[in-house]
Amino acid sequence: MRDKHCGLVSGDDIGKVINLAGWVFRRRDHGGLIFIDLRDITGIVQVVFSPDISQGAHERAGDIKQEYVLKITGKVEKRPPETENPNIPTGTVEVLVSSFEILNTSKPLPFQLDEEEPNESLRLKYRYLDLRRPEIQKIFLARHKAYRTTRDYLVNNGFYEIETPFLTKSTPEGARDFIVPSRLNPGMFYALPQSPQLFKQILMIGGFDRYFQIVRCFRDEDLRADRQPEFTQIDIEMSFVDVDDVLAISEGLIMSLYKELKGVPADFQIPRMKYADAMELYGTDKPDLRFGLPLTDITGIFQETEFGVFRKTIEQGGIIKGLVLKGKTLSRKDLDTAVDTAKAMGAGGLIWIRKENDILQSPIVKFLKDEEKSSLSGTFDLSNGDVLFIVADSKDKANDVMGRFRLYLGERFDLIEKGVDRFLWVIDFPLLEYSEEEKRFVARHHPFTSPKESIRNFNGDYESIIARAYDLVLNGVEIGGGSIRNYRMDEQMEMFRLLNIKEEDAVEKFGFLLEALEMGAPPHGGIAFGFDRILMMFLGLESIRDVIPFPKTQKGTCLMTGAPSNIGQKQLNELRIKTVVK
RNA sequence: GGGGUCGUAGUUAAGCCUGGUUAUAACGCCGGCCUGUCACGCCGGAGGCCGCGAGUUCAAUUCUCGUCGACCCCGCCA
Numbered sequence: 267m268r269d270k271h272c273g274l275v276s277g278d279d280i281g282k283v284i285n286l287a288g289w290v291f292r293r294r295d296h297g298g299l300i301f302i303d304l305r306d307i308t309g310i311v312q313v314v315f316s317p318d319i320s321q322g323a324h325e326r327a328g329d330i331k332q333e334y335v336l337k338i339t340g341k342v343e344k345r346p347p348e349t350e351n352p353n354i355p356t357g358t359v360e361v362l363v364s365s366f367e368i369l370n371t372s373k374p375l376p377f378q379l380d381e382e383e384p385n386e387s388l389r390l391k392y393r394y395l396d397l398r399r400p401e402i403q404k405i406f407l408a409r410h411k412a413y414r415t416t417r418d419y420l421v422n423n424g425f426y427e428i429e430t431p432f433l434t435k436s437t438p439e440g441a442r443d444f445i446v447p448s449r450l451n452p453g454m455f456y457a458l459p460q461s462p463q464l465f466k467q468i469l470m471i472g473g474f475d476r477y478f479q480i481v482r483c484f485r486d487e488d489l490r491a492d493r494q495p496e497f498t499q500i501d502i503e504m505s506f507v508d509v510d511d512v513l514a515i516s517e518g519l520i521m522s523l524y525k526e527l528k529g530v531p532a533d534f535q536i537p538r539m540k541y542a543d544a545m546e547l548y549g550t551d552k553p554d555l556r557f558g559l560p561l562t563d564i565t566g567i568f569q570e571t572e573f574g575v576f577r578k579t580i581e582q583g584g585i586i587k588g589l590v591l592k593g594k595t596l597s598r599k600d601l602d603t604a605v606d607t608a609k610a611m612g613a614g615g616l617i618w619i620r621k622e623n624d625i626l627q628s629p630i631v632k633f634l635k636d637e638e639k640s641s642l643s644g645t646f647d648l649s650n651g652d653v654l655f656i657v658a659d660s661k662d663k664a665n666d667v668m669g670r671f672r673l674y675l676g677e678r679f680d681l682i683e684k685g686v687d688r689f690l691w692v693i694d695f696p697l698l699e700y701s702e703e704e705k706r707f708v709a710r711h712h713p714f715t716s717p718k719e720s721i722r723n724f725n726g727d728y729e730s731i732i733a734r735a736y737d738l739v740l741n742g743v744e745i746g747g748g749s750i751r752n753y754r755m756d757e758q759m760e761m762f763r764l765l766n767i768k769e770e771d772a773v774e775k776f777g778f779l780l781e782a783l784e785m786g787a788p789p790h791g792g793i794a795f796g797f798d799r800i801l802m803m804f805l806g807l808e809s810i811r812d813v814i815p816f817p818k819t820q821k822g823t824c825l826m827t828g829a830p831s832n833i834g835q836k837q838l839n840e841l842r843i844k845t846v847v848k
Numbered sequence: 849g850g851g852g853u854c855g856u857a858g859u860u861a862a863g864c865c866u867g868g869u870u871a872u873a874a875c876g877c878c879g880g881c882c883u884g885u886c887a888c889g890c891c892g893g894a895g896g897c898c899g900c901g902a903g904u905u906c907a908a909u910u911c912u913c914g915u916c917g918a919c920c921c922c923g924c925c926a
Contacts, residue, residue, distance in 0.1 A: 298883035312886070332876085349884055357886090374877060377859050380887070381875065384859055387918050440926035460926080487925040610851090612922090712926045809919095820919065 267337060273309020275356050279342040286311065286361060287337045287369065289398065290330055292380065300327045304336060304361075307403060311356040312345075313338055319362045327363070333372035333379075333398075339365045386811070390825040393816060405813055408527055409801055413480060415526040416500055416797075419519050425476040425502070430465035432458055432482070438775060439713055439765075441485040444495070452842040458484035461794055463712060464779050466503035467751055470790040471782045477503045480797060489820045492743065492799055492810045496818075500800075502748070503792035509734050509750060512793050513538075513691060516738065516746065519795075520689070527804040536738070538691040549587075549669020551695070554742025555688035557681040559672045561665070564588050564656070567641040573633035575615070579658035587664045588656040589672060590646040594679050596620070596653050607674050608657065613667040617656040621648045673742065687803075690739045694718070697733035698764060706766040711735040713761055714779075715749040716791070721760045728764060734791070745800050748793025755783040 268287040270279070275286070291305040300315040315327035319340075330336065340363040351357035376392055377384040379399050389396040396402055417427065436443045436457035443457035459465075461483045469477045479501045486495060500519070504512060517536055524532040544553050547560045565586045568576045576586055596604075601618050608616035619628040619642065626639050626648075634642075646654055655671065657664050676682050697717050698707040707728060709715060718732040735749035752758040758780060762772045773780060801813040811817035818824055838845065 292886070292888095294885045294888045296882055296885065296888075299885080300883095301885050301888080303886070310886095314884085316883070318883085346884070349886090351886055353886080374858070378876060382860055385855085385918070388859080390918090437926095442924085463926090485925065488923085490925085491920070493925070610922095709926055715926090819917090821917085825918090 271308040272304050272306045272311040273356060275311045275342060275359055275361065277344070277358055280344050280359060281342065283339065283341050283364070284361070285337060285339050286313070287335070290332055290334045290336060293330060293332065295328070300324065300330075302327075302330065302336075304338065305400075307407075309355055309400075311354075312351070312360040313340060313363050314360050315363050315366075320364050323363050323365055327366070330368070331372065331374075333375060334368055335370040335372070337367045337369055338363045387819070387825055390811075390817070390819065393826045397815065405801075405805060405807070406815060408805060409813060411526055412523055412797070412801060415522050416478075416480060416519065419522045420476075420478045420502070423476070423515060423518070425478040426474055427479060428469055428474065428477050429479060430459070430462040430469075430481070434459050434465075435775075437464075439709065441487050444484045444486045447841040447843055449840055460485050461499060462501055463714065464776065466501060466792060467714065467779060467787075467790065468782055470503055470505045471785070471787045475505045477501075477792075489818065489822065491808065492802065494798070494810055494814060494817055495822055497810070497814075498797040500746075500795040500797050501792070502794065503790060505788040505790045507750070507789070507791055509693070509736060509791070512748060512750070512791055513736065516793055516795075520738070520746075520800075523800060524687075524804060527801070534689075536689040536691055538693050540694040541692055541696065542694065544692050545665050549665035549667070549672065550742075551692055551737065552739040552742055552744045553669075553690065553692075554673060554676065554682070555690055556683040556686060556741055557676045559589050559591065559675060559681065561587050561589050561668050561672065562645060564642070564645060567638055567645065570635075571633075571638060572635065573630060575617075575630075576658050582660075584658060584660045585664050586656060586658040587668050588642075588646065588654055589668060589675075590648065591653045591655065591675055591679065592649070593651070594653075595651065601653070604655065604671075604675075608655075608667060608671050611667050611670045611674075612663065613657050613671075614659060615657075616671070617658075619654040619656070621650050621652050621654075624650065688741055692737045692739055693735075694732045695735040695737070696729060697721075697731040697735075697761075698728050700729065707764055709761075709765060711747065711749050713765055713767075714751045714758065715761075716752045716757065717761075720757070721764060736793070738793075738795070740800075740803050743799065743803060744796075745803065746793055746795035748791065750789070750791030753783060753787045753789045755780055758783055 267285065269284040270286060272286055272288045275284070286304060288304040288306040291303040291310055294301040298317065302313050302315070303310040304313050315324045317324040338361065340361040342359055342361050345358060345360050375395055377388055377395070379395065383389065397406070421427070433446060433456040436445065436455065437460070441460050443460065446456040446458065448454045448456060462479060462481055466477055481499055481501050482496055483499050484496050487493070489495065502515070504515065521532040539553070541551055544551055546563065547553070549561055563585055565580060568580060568586055571577050579586060604618065605616045617628065617630055619626050619631065621643070626643070631639070642648065642654065646652070648654065657668050657671070659667065696710055697715060699710045701708045711733060715733045715735050718734055721731060724731050733749060736747065737744050738746035752761060759769070759772070762769070798810050798813050802810050805813065807813060816824065816826065823829065
């Protein structure tokens, strides 16, 4: 049907008669002469309808409209001098049409492809039109390249690509499962995997040594700008490894992707930070290192304080944390807004202290002793104009609020370094965290994570157990995480014991894994990367929906297909399902 | 479950705060002219339940409440 793609017509074709096919992008009808930019996935080329070439073709070309699908036959010519278009790759040539065929017509589109983006719901409803836009196609070509880069890199490093089931078993820990009713087993349900976690461990026990999969995962949780109910992971598992081995392979993969997608050399080392340090310095387990503003624990300064708020906090075992904003001029309104912002983040209050004419100014300054004031000045090296922000609360709350308040200041006062990417490994996560809701310890990463030291060495102080778990963070966003797993039955059972999961429940839920651990399971560990998030970050996009061809809305619907939808009574009967919603 | 932003021709926006006239513009669409444009140009035209429903008012696109939808955030997301 065609000899070439539109965007690939070049000077080499001059003089040749070729067939092209594509969509009508723009038409410029001069009456006596009609120009059309013909578009396909590779780009656009100008085709010319002139009565000097074909009277008939020129006449019929008057009917051609935007987004018609054309097949044209014509001679490639060098453009006359002064009419070359340096803005497009094919701008030195044009195709003089001798004959053409309208392969399909098009109604006027609900939105223009070459203009300002219409609102997102319209784009999603007519996703096929949105996907025609060259800038959108660029994203999915990049996504395609990322699949290839991932496969090339991992295969070259001895990994085998193996598939795992989508129809699998519901696991109680972690995110809410999507469930699928089983017709053959009425009243029973499959669950879609939140990740192939157990299967990849089984594959290691199955002797495959190194596994990877670019795999869809499903989590029935609320959506966010960077969260979709189905998303893609680069899932990796390796045998006979420890933390450093997994991080090294991961760095290689991330660098390959960075290089491929950003087109810049990437051979930097990714720094590592312990979880405890991240919390202490940045109040979060995923610090954005594109700006400073570290938090400082100043509880020590106020041991003898007469200021009630601080004294009470300390008495109740809480902490006092501060951060200093330097070199910015803050109005009284800025300060008030800052206080409101911190309160909205859950702070009981936010105290600001400003140094002005070598004197500390603050609503609370009258409660502070001279030595407290000079300690603050010294600790934060306060100069005139600097503003110190302080929160006093429980340790977790103070860190959380100050961590988020730090991000607010970073954005509000434009402190974030532009055009740079700051990767960070956060390591040495706690194995457990206490769930107030469930009144028990839950796995911070997942229940199969191995502790750094045997759990038996800890007596009651379970929150201090360090896991061999790690997260990869980019500019304050988690883009991957994993751990070294328990590979011995006794260690895994210890873990379940800590999680207050009864042996019979553990057997009921994960019996196959526990059995497998008893039959020569090798030491193993792995990691999973959020493929969509990586693309979104590397391509500088705002939303995960931008890198997913057919994304869901925040309510989990697909505006193009109308999913989810009702199903007929017949289907419900087959599944033995009764619904209770009208 | 909670907090917030937005919803006006096919599209993108303005008007709304401070209620009242024919609801404005650009692009698109329709008709006409145009042989070197490339976001072609010029002339003319059509196109609106101002998301939906209540309320306040003599009068509501404008104010209030509710509702639906999209988006952002908190909770949630091992």
